Amino acid sequence: MSKIRFVEAITALAALALSSCEREDRRFREEPPAANAASTATLSPLQPGPTVREVKTHSPYQENAYMVNEGKALFNQMNCVGCHANGGGGMGPALMDDEWIYGNDPQQIFSSIAQGRPNGMPAWSGVLSNDQIWRLVGYVQSMSGQLRKDVAPTRNDDMFSGPSEQRATEMKPKKANPGPSH
């Protein structure tokens, strides 16, 4: 009995350790993961035919603090702030709430960035590499508190615009609802 406990404890510790390895990894030169991600994305389960079971895809950088932070830098550099503000929304939808027009699945976020969306969201696939888009995906996930606290970024050395992503409360996403609501 206690032996099993011990093994469990060791496994848990090892998992913790590995997660910290993943969190701190800085793969400067990696090949962009999931190169063809955009084409296979499912926008929403509301599709003709039988209901597609929701399968949560894995966002390659959602456990990597460095890459998520790089995503944050890109978010500012690419002027995403211009429409989405710091997640609060403006011309574009808010990113720190629980409403996901085109889905909160990482794959869906990837598609939204890569392909663009109606009403003003440009397609970034020609400008950003898939790798960079995945970094952005990680950051977008962090804005609504979907990432672990030790992975999500904290404030920038800028004017302070509200609690940082690390302090964001996790938003349980509402069901995806595509449509011209915005």
Added chain:
Amino acid sequence: MKRYKAVGDVSELPSVVFGKRAITWWGTLMFMFIEGMTVAVCAASYLYIRKNFHDWPPPPTPLPSLLIPTIGVITMLVSIVVMRRVQKAAEALDKPAVTTGLVVMALLGMALVALRFFDFRSLNTHWDTDAYGSTAWASVAFHSTLLFFEAIETTVFAVLALVGPWEMKHFSDAEDNAMYWYFMCGIWIPVYVLLFILPRWL
């Protein structure tokens, strides 16, 4: 071969003494140096940040409120008077008076801890508003650790006086505890002036 030669005998020396003869007094003094430096560093940071702003507090932050902190300071001054009686009682080895005094002090300590939560609110800013807020909160927060620690220690002493095996040395310890209490209150007053009163002129 050498041999030992007794030149004196120490068996008649006391085993409990008061004031700066006691090593605990010196221990308390060292902790006062350490904590005093910590609070001084916070205050220095607060003043260092001042030069980065035109107005203090930086608008639109309002001036800190005075009511609760002032009540807190008055409570501290009262507590010093009470603690002084505890100290005298301890020096006189008057156990019942020490016990009563410590119980009163424990209650006063808890009252001060409760007031401290409102001190934070009286700053009228948040730690993440700007550097003014951060340094002001830090100054109060670091002092609060002293206050919490001292309130808990006094409470533990009160419990010990009520139920525990009270030894002689605890009279001396109670006296050192009083000294630390004076320090804790004494160092709050400049912090109070700096954070709550000076912004009206700085």
Added chain:
Amino acid sequence: MTVARDAAPLREPGDPMTGPDPVAPAIWEEVELTEEDQELRKKLIRVWGDGPGLWGWIRSTSHASIGKRYVVTAFIFFLLGGLEAGMMRLQLSRPENSFLGPDRYNQIFTMHGTTMMFLFAVPVMVAMGLYLVPLMVGAREVAFSRLNAYGYWVYLIGGLFIYTQFFLNTGPDTGWFAYVPLSGPEFSPGKRVDTWAQMITFTEIAALAGATEIVITAFKHRAPGMSLNRIPLFVWAMITTSFMIIFAMPAVATGSQFLAADRLIDTHFFNHAEGGDALLWQHLFWFFGHPEVYIIFMPALGIISSIVPTFTRRPIFGYPVMVMALITTGFMSFGLWVHHMFATPIPQLGQSFFTAASTMIAIPTGVQIFCWIATIWAGRPRFATPLLFVLGFFFTFIIGGLSGVMIASVAFDQQAHDTYFIVAHLHYVLLGGAVMPLFGGFYYWFPKFTGRLMNERMGKWNFWLFFIGVNVTFFPMHILGLEGMTRRIYTYLPETGWGPLNALVSGGAVLIVASVALFIFNFFRSLRHGAVAGDNPWGADTLEWATASPPEPYVFLYPPVVQSRNPLWTEGRERPVFTGLRTDIRDTLVTTTLDATPDYRQNSPNPTAWPFIAALATGVMFISAIFTAWGLVVGSVLLFFPLVKWGWPDRHDQSVRYSGRGEIVEK
């Protein structure tokens, strides 16, 4: 207490020193215990001994056990830091080397600096003090022995924590100085810098605990008769150092909490856009950081002042001046911190003030060097390994001191700052000024720690390899710095022309590695096969040599009485002592601060595991705090119980009870 005296290296056959000494006829003799003394010894061993086994080891609060553990732990960190230095030298040995990438290199150089400063240099000096100060002042135990144990465990947990994180790729990578904004939230994502900031908290607590004990032990637990002007210089050095720790460390502890808060809860201490200031960090860090250098260096001066008289057979020359020099250095070291910031915008007048202070701090050190030379001149030096290391100190440290005076100049510092010139300077000061005396001190006190002498032959090899290694490694760095090589670069182009000198530097590092390896070999070999030392193998003058080697748990059978500055050289054939301490509890003698006249008897607490448990709770609190602010709350709750238990009266020891009616009941 029979001793194979022939093994003592100072007493070769035919040496005039073996003959009767007119001044100190009994210098080599040990005390013969009477029947009564033997009885007392047995009783005291029972009262003062650590319990048996692992549990006894954990519960131990004995300054000797804790001190030894502390020294060994710090030395292991020294080896780890050295390993990191070796990897850096391997990477830099030729231009465009690919042994380490930037990410790994930056973690390694940060760990090297952090380890050497926070986990080796300060702890090892504090540890030497914790072991030796009670012995030197004739006390049985440090003032707060449980706090001592707590300090060690907190230090150990902090060190293990940062190294665990390092092996999990979470080693800090922003330098041991962690300048914001690079170490701030925006530019250092993840937990690397949080690890660093929290490790600071651990080591600060440990250092502050150690400093407090050393000051109070030296002030209140001195042997009767050891008035202020009879305190050994090593103890003076430790007192000054401890006060510097007490006044300097809070600045960096507070600063690192500010940094952690900036990174975790969005405060703006260092965010210029919200009125914070990156320079505030530099002020806080260097207000600690410069005294830190002297915190490491001053105990080394104390070690030298212990070794020189013993091996020259002369009391130190100019004792009052030496004490004044130590205290002056301690005060002045708080007025120099800005010389680390000469390249930042600091007003001209301020710069001149800090230049003047940085220059003039050389005076007290100069005075001490002159006094040592005078002592050697008057004496009869014996070239045992400890003295060799001290002579090595003169040759190397003076280079570091002089380059230090140069870089006190604002103008020159703007060229030298953050180049390899500074790397050379600081290693000359720290290796020449602190590590060489430390090695000397280790050879000197090894017989006291273990009861055996280290091998002299290997010691000499150890010294020469180290001496040559340090100079070959660090002298060329001066030139590299002036030739434009900046610090903390992981690679460089061949066209810079820095390659050949860097190769030479890396070659020198090999010598240092060989020297340290030899030291380790000598250590383990001597532990088992070294010549048995006896109480006072070197014929030294201070009280630690009046105890057995290694000291018995009770240290001094009776509190010794001190009648001069060199008690063992002047005591003759009778060792004056006080009697009358209790034999059934851990009774210690407290004396007055100035004259050290006996004042009262203090009961030293029994061994207990609560400091260890409190340290564990502290560890949980600080480590979880870097992941969530709730960690502080949970940790405080966890910490509450062990802290209360720690101080709660011991039910096994109710010998001094209060009757409740204004009177004392002693059993």
Added chain:
Amino acid sequence: MLHRSLQRALVVATCFLTACVAGFNESALRPEGPQAGRIGSLWWFMFAVAAAVWLIVNAFLVWAVRRGRRRDLPLIEPTGDAPMKRSVVIGTGITVLILTVFLVSDIATGHALGSMPRKDALRIEVKGHQWWWEVNYVDPTPGRMVTTANEIHIPVGEPVQIIGTSPDVIHSFWIPNLQGKKDLIPGHTTSTWLRADTAGVYRGQCAEFCGAQHAKMIALVIAEPRDKFEAWYNSQLDSAKAPSDSVTTRGQQVFLKSACAVCHTISGTRAGGRIGPVLSHIGSRTTLASGWLRNTPGNLGGWIVDPQGIKPGTKMPPNNIDPADLQALITYLESLK
């Protein structure tokens, strides 16, 4: 002058020690400007005094040690006072004297360094980025402002004011042959002056640790005669050269269509990114990647395709461009003189 010739000899000796490959001008010991010159003199003065002090103190030490080998000294005796007291007092006096001389000469040097500022001098704003230098020539006429990167052209013999700022972390600007270093600190503006008395290219590295690629953040100061400088300055004022043939036209299209234009500016085109260095006249620069690579077509191609291999961690992403396009792009960029 003896002082001078000694200095020369020492310089030669150090050159020999560093096995002077003569690749770069990067040394505080070979000053080419008045500030570095003053500091150099101060250094040699302090070095000479320090060397003498070291020799004398250690000579005394050796003497003291040798004296002790005499066997006629008693074993243990109270340390006698009289002769040693005098020596220690004299030694301390000399120490104080030397330190005071050092202090005075430092203040004098500092004064000399501070006396250079001139009102009408050329002002250059240097911004440290992770990990490159943005260089803005400040001119009251907005149309005459020049922006470039990593390579700073200055006229020989004229004082130049360097104004330092940083948008990210602390960097430190240092050209050892000309002047000591000055930190570039976010939230602060710092200023330093330099003057090159000899034409040449002076190299310096970022001197404050600034992250992963601190080692590969190099600045060049190119000092040239006034007329050459003017010519360079005017050429920088022009818009980037328009493509003149089919290859460069294709290169420009590649540039504008791909990710390049998001981060880099080429004047006269749609490319207006401000994240990376301006490329309007990249062909006229001698180095790439903030001074790490020589500016050759091969290096440029390698840099575009695999910047993370050359400078791991840099902001520039790898670019997957097909070979023909890449060739055109390189040709276009190299044509931007």
